[in-house]
Amino acid sequence: MSPQIEKKAPSAEHSKPISTFLFHREKFRLIALLALPMTWLVGVYIVSLFLLLVTAFWVVNPFTSRVTPGFTLDNFVSVLTVPAYLSTSLRTLGMALAVTAISVLLAVPLGIYMAKLASPMMRNLLAVAITLPLWAGYLVKILAMRLVFTENGFINWALGPLGVQSPGFTIWTTIFTLTYLWFPYMALPVFTAIRQISNNLFDASADLGGKSFTTIFRVVLPLIVPAIIAGSVFTFSLSLGDYLAARFTGGATQMIGSIIAANINLNPPVAAAFSMVPIAFVVMYLMVARRTGSLERM
């Protein structure tokens, strides 16, 4: 027994050979840290996106509708020149902005109430209520909305006697559904940001004669802009890419995603070219957000 213990003692000094090795080699440390995430980001994420985008330059044989590698800009030209494609892009952009705006409109008052007015019990209840829908499947939620708005559905059943008529499946129903889907991604960061605002600021605003709305617009809002931007990146980009909400609750509403989904089998190059549109919108959006300086404070 005792010789073994003695043997162990010197080895304990070098018991962390990997750490020792890395300590002296800064580059190796960096590689070890980033190897896994970079493999994922570049190997899986970027390469697959790149492969998709390459298809946008390929051609479809009109005879057999087979895709053949080649080089044509026709697919991009059609995205920009076919009126139906243009109107779909603009409609989708408008819808994504509307979803974002409605989410902000709902999230700010809710956040102020939760963070500053509600009792701890109420705050927890609301937090659960906001996050609970995230546990349900995405498609389940869309189909639930479909059932709510259908002619014999919940709205007409519950509100019909009051004279409220379900709008049926329209673009507004789709915006409503998308807002329902992505609202938690806006509500949570906004709530967290408002919680971090010191109560002193509210008192100071009141002392200086600020009424409630003045306080909200001149104290709270400027402080939570980064949170709103963070939330809007989700509500905006997720709405841009969605098509199932439009398919099940939009009636005849066509979104960018609808065109991509329809083309993925019929004309993959056009689908690939079209997938550039939401990417372009999001890049523009992020550039605008960056100019406001919000990204640095995120």
Place this chain on the structure above:
Amino acid sequence: MTGKKVGAAAAIAVSALILSSCAASDELTLDVPDVPMVQELGAFEGELNIVNWAGFVEPAWTDQFTADTGCTVNSRAAGTSDEMVQLMRTGQYDIISASGDAALRLIVGGDVQPLNVDLVPNFGDDIAEGMKGQIYDTVNGTPYGVPIGRGANLLQYNEDVTGSTPESWDVVWELDSPYAGQITAYDAPIYIADAAVYLMYHNPELGIENPYALDETQLAAAVELLKQQNTIIGEYWGDAVAQITSFVGGNTVVGTSWEVLRKFADTPSIKTTLPKEGSTGWFDAWLLSTTSPNVNCAYAWMDYTSLPLVNGAIAMNFGMAPANIAFCATSPEAQAHCDEYAAEDEEFFDRIWAWTTPLEQCIDGRTDVKCTSFQDWTNAWLTVKG
């Protein structure tokens, strides 16, 4: 997901056959790649991979087939013809249950091989007359498909709202339709043919002879009609369940449907009719991949599923008219099914234009103009919905 699809697309593209296009002189000769036909059968390979419509391949009849031949059946159900074509071109499947709009694309693309019907003894006299030698699966006199069954795209309506049976498709096309906003239409490029069928009847000056052979002017007229319909449409349906809930839920009053969907709606007031203009329909057939490594199992499968009882079981399970009408006489239940789906009623199916892939070469025999291809239809369809 997307990456996978692109990878597959790349693989297809690389393996694409290079087609030699020799000028056609005979009016109904299509340019198809020269693919050899199987001359005789050998030992079973032990495996068979099928792309099919949901409900075509079920243990109820595949178990017996596997017991008889030792061929294990792997089935992949697809939702649309376009998805089927894409899957078939991956080269991983031996057999496809193709509707006519997929079939012709695969034939001219060289993806499927001509069939030696001598090796399919059950492919015989009992096949419904209207399913033999049709343009979508028999090209230049050579059969490429073994018929499975067929169904019509009917006008479905909610009698509680309409009060009577609509006699014309005008209730889904015209702006003054009393059901504007409560109309549904099939969400696929092939639906352009339905507009063409309506125009054939009401605008004879367009000179449409076949709804799948549209020149540019005719296609533009059909698209114009579809755009008009877009303003009164309530919903497009691609998903059968969504269509059923839309009718049952009251959002939709009139629109395109299949007999089987009416059955699933299971509501007495929801009925179907074949309006005076006629309609389109889907005629399905087994097609055999050019590169199939399991040819013997495939031929055995095509023969087995052409047996009256097996073919009938598929037809009853899916809800369509069986191709082998010998099935109808096998039992009162079978007869009832055949009557419900008009299986033996050639007069009914004479008014149905079977889905066919539109090609540049006009399949109505015109040689003085170039017709619009399926690719043109695809592009046109996406502009309809704006």
